[in-house]
Amino acid sequence: MNLDPTKMKDWEIAQAAEERMIPIDRLAADIGLRPEELIPMGRQLTKVDHRRVLERMPGAGSARYIDVTAITPTPLGEGKTTTTMGLVQGLGAIGKRPVGAIRQPSSGPTFNIKGSAAGGGLAQCIPLTPFSLGLTGDIDAMTNAHNLAMTALTARMQHEHNYDDARLARANLKRLDIDPGQVHWKWAIDFCAQALRNITIGQGGKMDGLEMDSGFQITVSSELMAILAVARDLKDLRERIAKIVLATDRNGRPVTTADLEVDGAMTAWMRNTLDPTLMQTVEGQPVFVHAGPFANIAIGQSSVLADRLGSRLGDYLVTESGFGADIGFEKFWNLKCRYSGLAPDAVVLVATIRALKMHGGGPKVKPGLPLDDVYKEENLELVERGCRNLAAHIETVKRSGVRPVVCLNGFHTDTAAEREVVRKVAEAHDAYFAVSEHWLRGGEGARELAEAVEAAAEEPGDFRFLYELETPLRERIELIARDIYGADGVTFEPLAEEKLARLENDPEARSMGTCMVKTHLSLSHDPELKGRPAGWTLPVRDILTYRGAGFLVPVAGTIKLLPGTGSNPAYRRIDVDPDTGKVEGLF
Amino acid sequence: MNLDPTKMKDWEIAQAAEERMIPIDRLAADIGLRPEELIPMGRQLTKVDHRRVLERMPGAGSARYIDVTAITPTPLGEGKTTTTMGLVQGLGAIGKRPVGAIRQPSSGPTFNIKGSAAGGGLAQCIPLTPFSLGLTGDIDAMTNAHNLAMTALTARMQHEHNYDDARLARANLKRLDIDPGQVHWKWAIDFCAQALRNITIGQGGKMDGLEMDSGFQITVSSELMAILAVARDLKDLRERIAKIVLATDRNGRPVTTADLEVDGAMTAWMRNTLDPTLMQTVEGQPVFVHAGPFANIAIGQSSVLADRLGSRLGDYLVTESGFGADIGFEKFWNLKCRYSGLAPDAVVLVATIRALKMHGGGPKVKPGLPLDDVYKEENLELVERGCRNLAAHIETVKRSGVRPVVCLNGFHTDTAAEREVVRKVAEAHDAYFAVSEHWLRGGEGARELAEAVEAAAEEPGDFRFLYELETPLRERIELIARDIYGADGVTFEPLAEEKLARLENDPEARSMGTCMVKTHLSLSHDPELKGRPAGWTLPVRDILTYRGAGFLVPVAGTIKLLPGTGSNPAYRRIDVDPDTGKVEGLF
Structure with a gap:
C-alpha cells in the first residue's frame, strides 16, 4: 500500500484501505462460508451464523491457535491489537491463511481518550467507522x-x-x-x-x-x-x-x-449477539469481532464461539487477550481455554521500548500529556532494567506449557542497540524473539514475527492449567498471586474471609472459574509499582460471585466499573462529512 | 390465510405469516428499488438508502397520500396501527400498489403493558421479532x-x-x-x-x-x-x-x-438512522418503519423521509399519526406536512364501539383490568352519546380541507345497530364511512375501507394549514385550543407568559413549528373528561423551546417523559425457544 502512517492519521489510512476492501460476501466465501451462513449487517459487514457453521463442521477446528498478550503496559497501551492485526497480515504475507479474532471496542474509550482499538498505522481492522460506532449492535x-x-x-x-x-x-x-x-x-x-x-x-x-x-x-x-x-x-x-x-x-x-x-x-x-461479526484487516485477511474488552468481571477478550468458528476456517487463528499477561493471558489460559477446550500453539508477548523504559524507572507516562524525552532517546540502562517485567511475563507464559514469542513492537524512536538488549533477554529466557514493524509497513513488516510464530507453533505443546477446578478457591488465589504476580502471599480482608468461608461450603462454587480483579498497570495490586515488584503481598478485599457467568471474582484493589471522561476526549474531533456520509476523526 | 385471530395470539399469527414472507430483496425489487439502494440488515430486513433513491427520483412522488388518525382513544388504543396495516392490505386486495409507513415502536411499551404496536390479528407488520426488539438499531x-x-x-x-x-x-x-x-x-x-x-x-x-x-x-x-x-x-x-x-x-x-x-x-x-427500514404486512405489501411514537416533544409518527420515499414507490402511501386527531393529526397537518411539502389526499379517522361507549359515559377502561360488560353488550345510547367525540374529530379533519373517512374498526362484540348509529353520525357530518374487519379477515375484510379511501382520495383537495408560521405564537396556541380542542380559551401561567414574552422578541422562534403537549385521553387537558368537553379553558403552564427540532412546545398539563412499568408487564411472558431461536410471547 502507498499509505504512510507517519504522515496520515489512522482513520485516514482506514478510509483509504476501505476504498479497495474485499466485498464481505466474497471474503466469507474465500474462507469457505456458505451464503446461508451469513447474516448481512449493512453493506460492509456480516454476522456469521455460529449454529449453522458449527453444525456443518462438527469436531475440533484444525487451525494453529495463537494468543497475543503483552508485558505490563503504560497507560497508553503497547499496541497489542495493532500487533494482532500485524501478525494476521504477516501470516498472510508468508503464504498462510490466517483468521483474526478480537473483541468489539467499548464506546466509552472510543469517545474518550483511548480511541477505537482497531489497531493502528498499516495494521488495522476495517471498516473503522462501524467498528467504532456500535458495530452490529x-x-x-x-x-x-x-x-x-x-x-x-x-x-x-x-x-x-x-x-x-x-x-x-x-x-x-x-x-x-x-x-x-x-x-x-x-x-x-x-x-x-x-x-x-x-x-x-x-x-x-x-x-x-x-x-x-x-x-x-x-x-x-x-x-x-x-x-x-x-x-x-x-x-x-x-x-x-x-x-x-x-x-x-x-x-x-x-x-x-x-x-x-x-x-x-x-x-x-x-x-x-452469539453470532460474531466478520471484518478484515487493511490487507484483506478475515477478522472475527466479538464480545468485549473489560477484563475484570468479564474475560476481556473475544469469545469462545468466535474462536471455535475461526479455528475451522483458516490455518492460523490469532486472538488477543487484554492488558498484560498477568491479567489477560491468565484469564485466556485458565478460563477461556477451559471453556473452549482449545489450547494455544503459540503465545506472542508484545513489548515496546517505551514500556520497558518505564519499567526500568523512566518518568511517569500519562495519556494526554507529552512523552518525556527519555522515551525518545537511546537509554540502554532503562531498557535493560525494565526487562525484569518482560522476564516475569515470559515465565508466566512458560508456566502454561507454551514457549512464548517475544514481539518487540517497533517504534521509529527505537535504536538497534535497544532492540538488541531485548533480544538477549528474550533468548536468555528461552523465548523466541522478533522485531515487528507492522505499524509502519503492514504485513511485510511482520514477516519476522510471522515466521517466529510459525516456528513456535510447530513445537510440540504441553499446555496445562495453572489450577484444576477442584483446587480450593483460597489455593487458586494464592497460586495466581505467587506464580503469576510474584507476590509473597495473599492477605484476605474480613469481608473476603467471610465470603471464602461461605463459598467453601457451596458445591456450585467449586465448579466455577476464577476471574481476578487487579490493576493492569503493575504486576502487583499497586499501579505505581513498575518493573517486577518484590516483597509484597496481595490484599484481597472481597470476592464477588457471578453465577450466570460462572465466575468467582476475587477483588484485589479497587474495581472501577465506569471510567471517567477526560478533559480532552476524542468526541471533540469526530465528525461526519455531510456530503459523503463518511465519519472523520476516529482513531 | 388459514389463520384464526380469535384462536391465535398475534405473535403466533406473525410467526406463521413469516414462514411465507416475501424475501426482502424481492419485495424491494417489486417496488422498483435497485440492489445498490438497499442496505441489508439481517436476513429479513433492509434499510433503504434515502439519498440514492431521492437522487434517482427527484421531484414529487405521485402516490395518493393517506393519513390514519383516530378519535380520542381508551387507554387500550383503538387499533390505529392495525387499521393502517389493514388499509394497506385492503388497498392490495382491490388491486392497488400501496406502501405503508409507520413509526418504530419503543421498547418501553413493548416490554410493559401496551405491546409491540405492529398491528394485530390478520393486519400486522412483520417480521414481528426484530420489529419489537430494536429493529435496525x-x-x-x-x-x-x-x-x-x-x-x-x-x-x-x-x-x-x-x-x-x-x-x-x-x-x-x-x-x-x-x-x-x-x-x-x-x-x-x-x-x-x-x-x-x-x-x-x-x-x-x-x-x-x-x-x-x-x-x-x-x-x-x-x-x-x-x-x-x-x-x-x-x-x-x-x-x-x-x-x-x-x-x-x-x-x-x-x-x-x-x-x-x-x-x-x-x-x-x-x-x-436517516435510512428507513423496509418491512411488509402479513399479506406482503411493503411497509417503511422509521422514527418513533412519542407525540409530545416529537411528532410521534413516521418520518418525512420515509413518506418522501414511499410516495415515489407505490400508488398509495398510507401513514398514521399517533393518538387522537387533536394531537396526532394536528401535528401531521401543521408540522409534518409543512416540513415535507406533502398534502394528504384522504384522512382515515378510526373509531371503535368501545371508545365511543366510553365517551358516551361508560365505565372507566383500565389496562390490565377486565372490561366492563357494558362494552360487550349492545348499548345504542352510549354509542350515540359518544359520537360527540367523533364529530369533534371529523370537524378537525375537515378544517384541514380534507373530507375524512370514518373507519369503524370492527370488534366481534359490535352489533349491527351500533354500527348503524356511527354510520349515521358520520354521514350527517358529511364524512365517508366504512366498517373494516381487517383484524379478523385481513385485506379482504378491509375492502370497504379501501374503496372509501379510494373515493375520498379522488376528490379534489383543498388542504390548508391551521396557521401560518407568521402567526404569533399566542394566536397559534389559541387557534389550536379553540378550533381543535374545543376550549373556550387559553390561560397562560406566569412561567408561560414570561417565555411567550421572550419568544415574541426572538426572530428565530417566529419560524419554528408548534408542537403541543396535552393528554391524548381527552380533547381537553384533563384525561378524565371524555366525550366532547365544553365550558373549559386550556391552561398552558410552560413553553419549551427545542431549537434543534425547530419546535416550540407549549405544555398544557403534565408531560411524563418516562412512563412506568406496571405490575404485570409483557416481559414476564417473552421467551426464546433455544432450539429454534424464535422469540415467543410478543404481542
Whole structure:
C-alpha cells in the first residue's frame, strides 16, 4: 500500500484501505462460508451464523491457535491489537491463511481518550467507522438486556413497597422482599459517564420508584458480557442468564432474573449477539469481532464461539487477550481455554521500548500529556532494567506449557542497540524473539514475527492449567498471586474471609472459574509499582460471585466499573462529512 | 390465510405469516428499488438508502397520500396501527400498489403493558421479532447520541468545577459556566424505568461528577427523535443537532452541543438512522418503519423521509399519526406536512364501539383490568352519546380541507345497530364511512375501507394549514385550543407568559413549528373528561423551546417523559425457544 502512517492519521489510512476492501460476501466465501451462513449487517459487514457453521463442521477446528498478550503496559497501551492485526497480515504475507479474532471496542474509550482499538498505522481492522460506532449492535443489545433486568428489579421493588400481598397476588406476584441495601447489579451505559457512577434513584412520589442508592457501570463490564464470551450456544446463554443474581432478599437469599421472570426477555434481546461479526484487516485477511474488552468481571477478550468458528476456517487463528499477561493471558489460559477446550500453539508477548523504559524507572507516562524525552532517546540502562517485567511475563507464559514469542513492537524512536538488549533477554529466557514493524509497513513488516510464530507453533505443546477446578478457591488465589504476580502471599480482608468461608461450603462454587480483579498497570495490586515488584503481598478485599457467568471474582484493589471522561476526549474531533456520509476523526 | 385471530395470539399469527414472507430483496425489487439502494440488515430486513433513491427520483412522488388518525382513544388504543396495516392490505386486495409507513415502536411499551404496536390479528407488520426488539438499531443509535451529549455535558461541568481557567486552557477549553439548576436535557433509556425519572447524580468524590438533580427520559421522547422525524438529509440532521440547547449558563445564555464540541460525534452515531427500514404486512405489501411514537416533544409518527420515499414507490402511501386527531393529526397537518411539502389526499379517522361507549359515559377502561360488560353488550345510547367525540374529530379533519373517512374498526362484540348509529353520525357530518374487519379477515375484510379511501382520495383537495408560521405564537396556541380542542380559551401561567414574552422578541422562534403537549385521553387537558368537553379553558403552564427540532412546545398539563412499568408487564411472558431461536410471547 502507498499509505504512510507517519504522515496520515489512522482513520485516514482506514478510509483509504476501505476504498479497495474485499466485498464481505466474497471474503466469507474465500474462507469457505456458505451464503446461508451469513447474516448481512449493512453493506460492509456480516454476522456469521455460529449454529449453522458449527453444525456443518462438527469436531475440533484444525487451525494453529495463537494468543497475543503483552508485558505490563503504560497507560497508553503497547499496541497489542495493532500487533494482532500485524501478525494476521504477516501470516498472510508468508503464504498462510490466517483468521483474526478480537473483541468489539467499548464506546466509552472510543469517545474518550483511548480511541477505537482497531489497531493502528498499516495494521488495522476495517471498516473503522462501524467498528467504532456500535458495530452490529451486540453491545446495544446487551445494554438493553441489562437495563431491562434493572427496570424489572426496581419496578418490582416499588410495587412490593406500595402494595400489600393481596394486591400483588392479583398480578400473580409473590413478595420477593428484596433488600434495597443488597442490590448487586447497577444500570448499564457504554460511555465514560462518571456522573452516573454513584447516584440516588427513585426520588419523587411513590410511583417514581423506591428511593435508594444505585449507579451505572460501563456495559462491557456487565455480567452479560462475561456470559457472551464463554457461552456455548443459545441454550447455554438462556440458562446462564436465568442464573444471574441481581440482589439478595431480606433473608439473605439470592434474587435472580428468573425470580423476576425477565430472563426470557433478556435472552430475546441477546439472541443475535452469539453470532460474531466478520471484518478484515487493511490487507484483506478475515477478522472475527466479538464480545468485549473489560477484563475484570468479564474475560476481556473475544469469545469462545468466535474462536471455535475461526479455528475451522483458516490455518492460523490469532486472538488477543487484554492488558498484560498477568491479567489477560491468565484469564485466556485458565478460563477461556477451559471453556473452549482449545489450547494455544503459540503465545506472542508484545513489548515496546517505551514500556520497558518505564519499567526500568523512566518518568511517569500519562495519556494526554507529552512523552518525556527519555522515551525518545537511546537509554540502554532503562531498557535493560525494565526487562525484569518482560522476564516475569515470559515465565508466566512458560508456566502454561507454551514457549512464548517475544514481539518487540517497533517504534521509529527505537535504536538497534535497544532492540538488541531485548533480544538477549528474550533468548536468555528461552523465548523466541522478533522485531515487528507492522505499524509502519503492514504485513511485510511482520514477516519476522510471522515466521517466529510459525516456528513456535510447530513445537510440540504441553499446555496445562495453572489450577484444576477442584483446587480450593483460597489455593487458586494464592497460586495466581505467587506464580503469576510474584507476590509473597495473599492477605484476605474480613469481608473476603467471610465470603471464602461461605463459598467453601457451596458445591456450585467449586465448579466455577476464577476471574481476578487487579490493576493492569503493575504486576502487583499497586499501579505505581513498575518493573517486577518484590516483597509484597496481595490484599484481597472481597470476592464477588457471578453465577450466570460462572465466575468467582476475587477483588484485589479497587474495581472501577465506569471510567471517567477526560478533559480532552476524542468526541471533540469526530465528525461526519455531510456530503459523503463518511465519519472523520476516529482513531 | 388459514389463520384464526380469535384462536391465535398475534405473535403466533406473525410467526406463521413469516414462514411465507416475501424475501426482502424481492419485495424491494417489486417496488422498483435497485440492489445498490438497499442496505441489508439481517436476513429479513433492509434499510433503504434515502439519498440514492431521492437522487434517482427527484421531484414529487405521485402516490395518493393517506393519513390514519383516530378519535380520542381508551387507554387500550383503538387499533390505529392495525387499521393502517389493514388499509394497506385492503388497498392490495382491490388491486392497488400501496406502501405503508409507520413509526418504530419503543421498547418501553413493548416490554410493559401496551405491546409491540405492529398491528394485530390478520393486519400486522412483520417480521414481528426484530420489529419489537430494536429493529435496525435506530433507537439504540439515538440513545447513544443522546447519552454522549449528557456525558459531555456532565464531564464538562465536573472539569469546570474542579479546574481553574489555566488548567482548562491547557485542554483548550474555555469556561462555559453551566448552571446546574438549568440543565434542560435528561439522560435517555428506552424502557419504562420509572425509578430513573428523578435522580441525583454525581455523588461520591470530585472525580465522580458534580452532584445535582437529574433524570432519565424515554429515548423516543428525545429531541433527537423530533429531529429525525423532520430532517431532510444528513446535512440538515448535522445542522439541527448542532443547535440543540442542553442547558443555560449562569448568565442565561444557551449552551449547545456545538459549545461542547459533541455535535459531530452525535451525528456520527445518528448517521444511519436517516435510512428507513423496509418491512411488509402479513399479506406482503411493503411497509417503511422509521422514527418513533412519542407525540409530545416529537411528532410521534413516521418520518418525512420515509413518506418522501414511499410516495415515489407505490400508488398509495398510507401513514398514521399517533393518538387522537387533536394531537396526532394536528401535528401531521401543521408540522409534518409543512416540513415535507406533502398534502394528504384522504384522512382515515378510526373509531371503535368501545371508545365511543366510553365517551358516551361508560365505565372507566383500565389496562390490565377486565372490561366492563357494558362494552360487550349492545348499548345504542352510549354509542350515540359518544359520537360527540367523533364529530369533534371529523370537524378537525375537515378544517384541514380534507373530507375524512370514518373507519369503524370492527370488534366481534359490535352489533349491527351500533354500527348503524356511527354510520349515521358520520354521514350527517358529511364524512365517508366504512366498517373494516381487517383484524379478523385481513385485506379482504378491509375492502370497504379501501374503496372509501379510494373515493375520498379522488376528490379534489383543498388542504390548508391551521396557521401560518407568521402567526404569533399566542394566536397559534389559541387557534389550536379553540378550533381543535374545543376550549373556550387559553390561560397562560406566569412561567408561560414570561417565555411567550421572550419568544415574541426572538426572530428565530417566529419560524419554528408548534408542537403541543396535552393528554391524548381527552380533547381537553384533563384525561378524565371524555366525550366532547365544553365550558373549559386550556391552561398552558410552560413553553419549551427545542431549537434543534425547530419546535416550540407549549405544555398544557403534565408531560411524563418516562412512563412506568406496571405490575404485570409483557416481559414476564417473552421467551426464546433455544432450539429454534424464535422469540415467543410478543404481542
